[in-house]
Amino acid sequence: MFREMRRIKQLLSEEDTIAVLERCTNGVMACLGDDDYPYAVPVSYVYHKGKIYFHSAKAGHKIDAIIKYPKVSFAVVDKDTIVSEEYTSYFRSVIAFGKARITEGDEWDEAFRALVEKYSGSMPEDDKLKKIRECSRSHVIAIDIDHMTGKEAIELVDAKK
Numbered sequence: 001m002f003r004e005m006r007r008i009k010q011l012l013s014e015e016d017t018i019a020v021l022e023r024c025t026n027g028v029m030a031c032l033g034d035d036d037y038p039y040a041v042p043v044s045y046v047y048h049k050g051k052i053y054f055h056s057a058k059a060g061h062k063i064d065a066i067i068k069y070p071k072v073s074f075a076v077v078d079k080d081t082i083v084s085e086e087y088t089s090y091f092r093s094v095i096a097f098g099k100a101r102i103t104e105g106d107e108w109d110e111a112f113r114a115l116v117e118k119y120s121g122s123m124p125e126d127d128k129l130k131k132i133r134e135c136s137r138s139h140v141i142a143i144d145i146d147h148m149t150g151k152e153a154i155e156l157v158d159a160k161k
Contacts, residue, residue, distance in 0.1 A: 002097060002147040010157055012092070012150030020078040020094045020150055021047035025118075027076040029054070029143070031065040031100070039065055045074075046111070046118045052096060052143040053103070053111040063102075066141065070099040074143055079152070092152040098145040111140045 005011050012020070026044050033039025041062055043054040052074055056062055066072070079092040103111055112135065116128050 005149050005151065007151070007154070010151045010154055012094070012152060017094050017148060017150030018047065020076060020092060021052070021096075024076040024078055024094075027052075027074050029062075029072050029074050029100070031062070031072045032069040033061060033065045044115075044119065046114045048111060048114040051111075051145065052098070053115060053140055055112070055115060055138045055140050058137065058139050062141075063139065066100045066102070070101060071097070072100045072143060073097050079156075083155075086155075088153070088155075090153040090155050092150070092156060094148065094150040096143065096145045096148040098143045098147075100141050100143050103140045103142050107142065108140045111142065115140070 026042055028040050028042050030038055030040040039061060043056075045052050045054040047053075074096045075093060077091065077093045079090065081090045082088075083090055109132070112132055116131055120128055120131070
């Protein structure tokens with residue numbers, strides 16, 4: 001169903017792919033938007049228990065698109081160093097394909113806690129808990145991943161050898 005990566009030598013291991021998702025702080029979710037135009041939107045996210053989670057207002061283009069057609073892709077760029085003399089960049093990135101859905105109940109709570117922890121790690125625990133208790137104005141969206149690959153520039157692959 002999903003294409004194999006053409007430049008297989010540049011494929012990141014599953015461990016390295018997950019490390020990129022855990023390390024990065026923002027990605028771009030692409031979905032089918034209004035009038036079937038592609039809609040790509042940057043989001044802050046957390047990779048937690050094999051899923052991608054992000055928060056969202058309860059209404060808007062993103063939510064309408066996910067409800068209408070839940071298949072999405074999600075991309076993050078971990079490294080993108082321009083190397084002028086080679087007319088290229090040394091990159092590392094991940095792309096995931098899956099189905100997005102609105103979380104509820106315990107999953108909403110656990111995912112929201114994971115988001116708060118990622119983006120407020122140095123804040124006192126009481127402040128984190130207060131933020132979680134006070135939040136009722138947002139959805140937490142889960143992307144259940146069906147397929148995921150990581151890729152890096154061949155120069156980065158060669159440098160590891």
